[in-house]
Amino acid sequence: MTLQEPHQPPPVRLQGSLDHERYCAELLAETGEFRAALRGADLSAAVPTCPDWTLADLARHLGGAHRWAGQLVATRATAGIDPATVPGADGPADETPGALDAWLAEGAERTVAALREAGPDTAVWSWASDHRAGFWARRMTHETVVHRADAALTTGAGYEVAAEIAADCIDEWLQVCALPAAAERWAERAEGLFGPGRTLHLHATDVPPALNAEWFLDLTGDRLVHRRAHEKAAVALRGPLTDLLAVIYRRLPADSDRVEVLGDRPLLDRWLSYASFD
Template structure:
């Protein structure tokens, strides 16, 4: 999402599965996991899922995102802030892997400190309808989760997300996709996506029953609604939960042997084209 997006209309609060303290702790942990993938890697390597970026570019993007969110929270911003005004946002002056690692760690730690000091309900601008510091804690966790996948794809590293977090990440993405501000932003991509009989069923095949890790994306109206349910749909995607999350973010092909796609493949492809920050 553009960091210069105009102030979204206030309204829906996007509730997650965890409390604020857990999101803060998980952001620190995910930041460390991301940095661990980069250690010893060729930082000039291309990132297949972000083909215009090298690993170093990916790292700087994530570090900038953390610092930007932290600056919003620490300043109690009432609107978007100029990224150029944030100290250290452009990255370390020294281009060594060690300097990049330290810069990433410092940015994550500063952001988590700001989030913890603010608490979840402090008023802070966001491009969503949820204008609380808690929005940024959850958003930065899953920004990091997805970009860790990008780093793993570039390096061949193992990648896994614990089931509770993966299910919450899927839910968060669908909550974001259902916002009016996103429908407005993506309107040019929507032609032919919405209409009668258009539904997608996402089914995690390995999740504990208590997670209710099944979703129906209802595209039969003029914008997305979604629900946790087991229902027949025009298109169904069945996969382990981590792979389901990656497929939904366009990081795993629906033709991958870990994924089973049933029904109208074109509908899922259109959804992926529509629901993308790119």
């Protein structure tokens, strides 16, 4: 038994809408789509949405993240692991496209094997408030979804995300943005963002109502509060669900003709500048 300090609240789960096995399956499928986008591409091409990275750098980043998360789960880590100590995380010794493709496949397969063996509720360190293996299944799925957008933008490949996955990806991002650690890290960016009347509405226009792919972001206090809801807001972002996801993750500009912005556009711009892993 591990004793917990009386004043320390229990870890908060970042609850997803899919089960553990679905995340594992989607991680493999999304990695397959990412690999397909790279085949035949110029791996030295610059990635427009990831400054200073080539397509090969993007692939090594994603494959390294998979291996790092897999190592955390496989070892039941109780603290962070230096990525430099994870075997093979820096990429294949052979720089050929075939070797990179095989390395990506192997890393995803190893990580999913570790996740399946652990199950969703096994205790594992994370940088968030959710210290379970299930956190990493969901996080690595959506890490791959977003970086597949980077690959598609670089290579011209098609990019579409299944509705359930895209909606859960937006949910996860808003949950991360609401963490106290995120607010602390991004405090310098928050000027002019929070206050009376500051609300946003995200509305997917291409999915059945049963999916409830609408989000209300309440910034009227000093931190983000969000929920799935159709509510009037100071600014609304409307468009296909995959495109909403791309805008929220800054893979598609908000002035794209694929989405529509109604209301206080500067507030949306401030939110997009604030909510970023940068």
